[in-house]
Amino acid sequence: MTIPAGRSGGVSRRKLLKVSAAAGAAGSLGIAGSRLFAPAIAGPAPKVRLAWTEVAACHSPLGFGLAKGFYAKHNVDVELFYQGASGQTLIQALATNKADVGAGLVLDWLKPLEQGFDVKLFVGSHGGCQRLLASPASGITDLAGLKGKRIAIYDPGSPPKIAFAVTLAKAGFDPEQDFTWQVFPFDLLGEAVARGDADAAAHLDPWAYSIQKQHNLVQLADTQTGVYEGRVCCVLGANGPFLAANKDAVQRVAAANLEIHEYTANHPDEVAQWYADTLKPGISKEDLTANLSTLVFHNHPVGKELVKHIKHSVEDLKLTKVIDPGTDPEEFANRITLDIFA
Structure with a gap:
C-alpha cells in the first residue's frame, strides 16, 4: 500500500524527537502488571531505531510513548524513523539498516517473512484499524x-x-x-x-x-469483529542481526510497548490530544479520540499467544492464495516469532 508523502502532517521526525527528548521518565504513569518485563536500570540506555507510520492513528501511541517518557522509563533510547506508510517501505527500512525495529500490519509482514526476510515478530500492539x-x-x-x-x-x-x-x-x-x-x-x-x-x-x-x-x-x-474477533492486526518485528546482538534492548522496547498500548486503551483522549497537537493530521481531536476509542489497544499478545495470532493470519493468507499452499502455518508462525520475555 502507499499513502501519499503529503499525508505526513508536516511535522518532521527531528522536531518530534526534539519534543520527545525534553520529556522525563514517566514514573507516575501507574501502569503495572505481571506480564511486563522489568529490567534493572543500569548503565547507558541502548539505542533502538523504531520505524513507524506517523500519519496512522493506530501508530500514535508510539510517538506519544516517546514524548511522555515510556521508553525512558524502561531505559531504552528510542529514535522514531518515519518509514513511509507501507508494508514495502517498512521492510526496506529494516533491510537497509535505517531502522532496527518496526511496527506494521500482520498481513504486511507475512509474505516477506515467508520469502526469507530476516525479522522476528515479538509483540502485538492492537486490533481493528x-x-x-x-x-x-x-x-x-x-x-x-x-x-x-x-x-x-x-x-x-x-x-x-x-x-x-x-x-x-x-x-x-x-x-x-x-x-x-x-x-x-x-x-x-x-x-x-x-x-x-x-x-x-x-x-x-x-x-x-x-x-x-x-x-x-x-x-x-x-478487523476487530467477525472473523477477526480477538485478533491482533499490528505487531512489532525486529531485524534479525540487531536482535541477536541486542536482545535486552528489544525486550525493553517490548515492555514499553505493552505499557504504552495499555495506557492508550485507558486514556485515548490523552493520546488523541498529543496526536492532534503534534502531528496536525487534519482530523479533530474529538474524532481522533472517538477513533482511538474503537481500537482494541488491550490486545497486545506476546510469546505463545502471539504465535497463535500469527498462525491464524497465515491460514487466512493461504485461503486467499497469498501464502504458498505448502506452507505449514504452525511451523511458520513458530519460526518467525520470538518469545521475547523467555
Missing part, C-alpha cells in the same frame, strides 16, 4: 448484499483489500470473481462511494472512520 463500508444509497446492509458490486480500494495489494478478501472468502464468496475491486486515489475513496462510482470502500483508520462519519456509510465489517 480497517473498515469495509457501503453507501447508504446502495441498499447494501451485509456481506451478501455486496456480491456483484464494486469495492473501492487504494491499491490492489493494500492491507484492507487483503483483510476483507479474507472476510469475504470465509463468508463463502470468491473474493476475486464475486466482486469488482476498483482502484481510486487514497484520499478519494469516500468521495468515490458518495458519488456512486463504487458501492463500498475498504480503507484504513483514521481515514475510514472519517469517511464513514462524513458520508454516513454503513459498516459491513472491520
Whole structure:
C-alpha cells in the first residue's frame, strides 16, 4: 500500500524527537502488571531505531510513548524513523539498516517473512484499524448484499483489500470473481462511494472512520469483529542481526510497548490530544479520540499467544492464495516469532 508523502502532517521526525527528548521518565504513569518485563536500570540506555507510520492513528501511541517518557522509563533510547506508510517501505527500512525495529500490519509482514526476510515478530500492539463500508444509497446492509458490486480500494495489494478478501472468502464468496475491486486515489475513496462510482470502500483508520462519519456509510465489517474477533492486526518485528546482538534492548522496547498500548486503551483522549497537537493530521481531536476509542489497544499478545495470532493470519493468507499452499502455518508462525520475555 502507499499513502501519499503529503499525508505526513508536516511535522518532521527531528522536531518530534526534539519534543520527545525534553520529556522525563514517566514514573507516575501507574501502569503495572505481571506480564511486563522489568529490567534493572543500569548503565547507558541502548539505542533502538523504531520505524513507524506517523500519519496512522493506530501508530500514535508510539510517538506519544516517546514524548511522555515510556521508553525512558524502561531505559531504552528510542529514535522514531518515519518509514513511509507501507508494508514495502517498512521492510526496506529494516533491510537497509535505517531502522532496527518496526511496527506494521500482520498481513504486511507475512509474505516477506515467508520469502526469507530476516525479522522476528515479538509483540502485538492492537486490533481493528480497517473498515469495509457501503453507501447508504446502495441498499447494501451485509456481506451478501455486496456480491456483484464494486469495492473501492487504494491499491490492489493494500492491507484492507487483503483483510476483507479474507472476510469475504470465509463468508463463502470468491473474493476475486464475486466482486469488482476498483482502484481510486487514497484520499478519494469516500468521495468515490458518495458519488456512486463504487458501492463500498475498504480503507484504513483514521481515514475510514472519517469517511464513514462524513458520508454516513454503513459498516459491513472491520478487523476487530467477525472473523477477526480477538485478533491482533499490528505487531512489532525486529531485524534479525540487531536482535541477536541486542536482545535486552528489544525486550525493553517490548515492555514499553505493552505499557504504552495499555495506557492508550485507558486514556485515548490523552493520546488523541498529543496526536492532534503534534502531528496536525487534519482530523479533530474529538474524532481522533472517538477513533482511538474503537481500537482494541488491550490486545497486545506476546510469546505463545502471539504465535497463535500469527498462525491464524497465515491460514487466512493461504485461503486467499497469498501464502504458498505448502506452507505449514504452525511451523511458520513458530519460526518467525520470538518469545521475547523467555
